[in-house]
Amino acid sequence: MAPNVIVFFTDQQRWDTTGVHGNPLDLTPNFDRVARTGTHATAAVTPQPVCAPARAAIQTGRYATATGCFRNGIPLSTSEQTLAHHFAAAGYATGYIGKWHLAERDPVPSHERGGYEHWLAANLLEFTSDAYRTIVFDEAENPVALPGYRSDALTDAAIRFVADHHDEPFFLFVSYLEPHHQNELDNYPAPEGYAERYAGRWMPTDVAALSAPGGPAVQHVAGYCGQVKRLDEGLGRLLDALRSMELSERTIVAYTSDHGCHFKTRNAEYKRSCHDGSIRVPLALCGPGFDGGRRIEDPVSTVDLPPTLLDAAGLPVPPSMQGRSLLAAQRPTESFFQVSESELGRGIRTRRWKYYVTAPGADPWTSPAADRYVEHELYDLDSDPAELTNLAGLPSHRPIAEELRERLVNRMVAAGESAPVIDPAPTRAGGQRRADPTVRTWDVRPTRFGHQR
The missing domain is CATH 3.30.1120.10 (Arylsulfatase, C-terminal domain)
Incomplete structure (x- = not known):
């Protein structure tokens, strides 16, 4: 039977928020278990440290200059073939939940949804929602209010999708906003009580060395960590749901992020630089083809994820894809990335x-x-x-x-x-x-x- 596939996709999450990368706060026990027992790419890099280009690459397996989406504000061309197109052609039900950031407007018109059949998303989730008010749009472009903290609301929707499609092969891409900042406030709103757990307890080495007293990192790292903790709890709930529906052994789950966050220590923004704070992200997979505790030590790119998922599902990898499957015997020993906007x-x-x-x-x-x-x-x-x-x-x-x-x-x-x-x-x-x-x-x-x- 063809494996199901879920991509658990966060926004602006550094690799060193995870325990397997030495974080001391126990933020990610569920991700850490996936990384230890599944396949862990220990030096994963985004091909572009800004939202839209990174997302275009992870949908198509092609670099930003190849898709034409080399900066924010350029919609993904409707001529591009995405993961949804490939899985749908193989008989999969396809679903997208959360932040898209590859269209011209909200609600996202059907022809700009990258081929996804089931849709519960917003192009710019940071502007249609806040931490406790999640507004997305359905297939008919109707606004839908989801209850709960934002990442919980999206996880609930993902679990409903899995339950609705448990008896057929499915491909689900669930795209969170956390741990991205809330733009209009320029802060990192964690669930009630979560930021307080982590205040003054940890700061990345590069950020600590470069931060100004009272600067953005000092103000925001605790909230950022609280957001990561709640995301990981959501991952645990999703994995539990798969287990309860007896889907764990035939579902591939991939966890990664679009780019990192340097807390305005390298430029006037949170990303858009060459440094690991901007480009290095967590990446781990579990399920058929990935269990067994494999570690990939050479740098890989998230542009490699689309061919990896198709390869693992037994589907042909189109020659237009520029990434290389993580299951391939021979791979480059370096990762290539492009930077724009800054x-x-x-x-x-x-x-x-x-x-x-x-x-x-x-x-x-x-x-x-x-x-x-x-x-x-x-x-x-x-x-x-x-x-x-x-x-x-x-x-x-x-x-x-x-x-x-x-x-x-x-x-x-x-x-x-x-x-x-x-x-x-x-x-x-x-x-x-x-x-x-x-x-x-x-x-x-x-x-x-x-x-x-």
Whole structure:
């Protein structure tokens, strides 16, 4: 029997809110169980750290410049084939619940719903709802008020969908707003009493190092953590519902997010930068094909999720998809990402290195790509996981930058872009730093007692 598929999709959730990534607050026991017993991509990266482009990629398996949806405000073309189209063609009931952010307006007209048959969603859920007032729209574009805290309301709707379709194969995409901020208030409204649990208890290392006293992170991390906790409780309820309906063993559940959150420490917004605070997200799957405790240590992209889900369901992966199935034997050892709106940038992340270039003078709101870029940032994630020391332009790291530059150009071309010129970063003094150019350190693999090639 064909497996059911559910995507549990959060908004703006950092990877290090999860226990399997060392968070000390016990925010995500249900996600952690999925990651430990299922398949955990330990270094998952979004292909674009802003809502609409990331969502277009996770619906189509194609990069933002390929779909044309390279920034917010550009609807996903109706010519694009989404996961819903592929699963529906295979006889699945398809459903979408929550935030869409790929249409021109609310309510979302039927032709802009990406092929989803059952619909209970809003294009911009942050503007049609708040924490305890959830308004979405049904297939007839009628407003529907869902009771309860917002993430609970969407989880309730997801459980109803599963119950209604338990006797047929289904594909459900449930898209939460949490732990995104409430735009008009610029805060992170957790359920009553939840922010108080986490006030002053934890802050990400990069955010703690870069935050101003009394800044956004100090004000909002506790509420953000409270939102993550309630999301994880919702995941637990959904998994319990699958178990009670005897669907656990034939349902794939994938959990991930569109991008991260750096709490205005890298720019004037919460994302839209090359740093892990913006681009690194949780990603784990359980169910048929994914159980057994597998860990994928090389970086992967959420653009890989669509071909993965089709592959796991035994459906053909269209050649137009640019992601690679996580079930494939051979995969790239780095993830490629694009940045828009704040700046026009391109980058790759390997296990050890982050390499990033920007296009000076380009308008990141109107230009999807450029012919010329300049090296902007280089980080050694082994020694500097918080990305506080930019190594771009240091003579000691020039050989590494040159190798990564070639790999980045190759990934840009593979994504459908023209091969650009990338100028080296201006040379600057590096003190006592030294990198051995004879050791391909980006290919080194960790062992228990050190490193080996």
